[in-house]
Amino acid sequence: MLTRQRKELLLARLHQDGQIVAKSLSEELGLSEDTIRRDLRELASEGLLKRVHGGALPASPALGTxxxxxxxxxxxxxxxxxxxxxxxxxxxxxxxxxxxxxxxxxxxxxxxxxxxxxxxxxxxxxxxxxxxxxxxxxxxxxxxxxxxxxxxxxxxxxxxxxxxxxxxxxxxxxxxxxxxxxxxxxxxxxxxxxxxxxxxxxxxxxxxxxxxxxxxxxxxxxxxxxxxxxxxxxxxxxxxxxxxxxxxxxx
CATH class of the missing domain: 3.40.50.1360 (Rossmann fold)
Incomplete structure (x- = not known):
């Protein structure tokens, strides 16, 4: 799975479930937990989600101007x-x-x-x-x-x-x-x-x-x-x- 596809999937699951648990998702997708965590860090740096221990939560739109x-x-x-x-x-x-x-x-x-x-x-x-x-x-x-x-x-x-x-x-x-x-x-x-x-x-x-x-x-x-x-x-x-x-x- 390409990086872009993984990130789109992560954002879709975040929207669907309201959170991402890196360990569970890595097992479900057959990907390493390190890969999931790296994708989450990159998405967080773009302001698309908030990294938390073990996964991610939606980023707040209230962070805008x-x-x-x-x-x-x-x-x-x-x-x-x-x-x-x-x-x-x-x-x-x-x-x-x-x-x-x-x-x-x-x-x-x-x-x-x-x-x-x-x-x-x-x-x-x-x-x-x-x-x-x-x-x-x-x-x-x-x-x-x-x-x-x-x-x-x-x-x-x-x-x-x-x-x-x-x-x-x-x-x-x-x-x-x-x-x-x-x-x-x-x-x-x-x-x-x-x-x-x-x-x-x-x-x-x-x-x-x-x-x-x-x-x-x-x-x-x-x-x-x-x-x-x-x-x-x-x-x-x-x-x-x-x-x-x-x-x-x-x-």
Missing amino acids: FAERQRISSDAKPAIARAAAAMIEPGQVVFIDGGTTAVQLARALPPELRCTVVTHSPSVAVELVEHAHVEVILIGGRLFKHSIVAMGPSALEAIAQIRTDIYFMGACSLHPQSGVSTGDFDEAGIKRAISGMAQRTVLLASPEKLDTASPYQIVPLAQLSAIIVNRDTPDELVAPYRGMGIGVTRA
């Missing part, structure tokens, strides 16, 4: 945002992450809501300018242009001083085995710090993020209080999280 991500799941994100907004109680201090779904969450806040929103996203902060009863605390630092959020030591220092009731986390990927992950090492650390200061962490999981993996883990699944998904999400995709005791809200 901010403008590209705005066009993904454009119908699902406002619904997820409205469900998240409904979780906020008057007087709470909440942290809204950066990203396209987080911007939709800011837009979904009721105009009469009285609360404090902490964010390191200038995009989220600007959306809240007209909310007369929402106090906005904007955390500064170096601008990470992929997600349009502040990062760096000054951001981490500020985050460590604020305890929040809920952290609405955006992420590139969510998978039952790989947990919550993103495509940037420093961004993973920032999100981990925010989650560590929150009583509850709620993940905003638009459809393209489910059953995918990105290079850097943010938090283990046990740290999630709830996940908000689109109402059309198949039961088999959310069943593993319910089995772990994580609340799943369909929007």
Whole structure:
């Protein structure tokens, strides 16, 4: 079998099964495990999948640019945002992450809501300018242009001083085995710090993020209080999280 044919087969099986186990597939195809692993490494370098121990998982399309991500799941994100907004109680201090779904969450806040929103996203902060009863605390630092959020030591220092009731986390990927992950090492650390200061962490999981993996883990699944998904999400995709005791809200 030619290299091109093997790679096409690997991508087809990944699409069909949602994962590749190198050892099992090598036995099935009569190929060496080293050959399968080499093909997976090359496909990963092209951004077509995510290498994990023993095989591969789908790569997240949420690793694209901010403008590209705005066009993904454009119908699902406002619904997820409205469900998240409904979780906020008057007087709470909440942290809204950066990203396209987080911007939709800011837009979904009721105009009469009285609360404090902490964010390191200038995009989220600007959306809240007209909310007369929402106090906005904007955390500064170096601008990470992929997600349009502040990062760096000054951001981490500020985050460590604020305890929040809920952290609405955006992420590139969510998978039952790989947990919550993103495509940037420093961004993973920032999100981990925010989650560590929150009583509850709620993940905003638009459809393209489910059953995918990105290079850097943010938090283990046990740290999630709830996940908000689109109402059309198949039961088999959310069943593993319910089995772990994580609340799943369909929007």
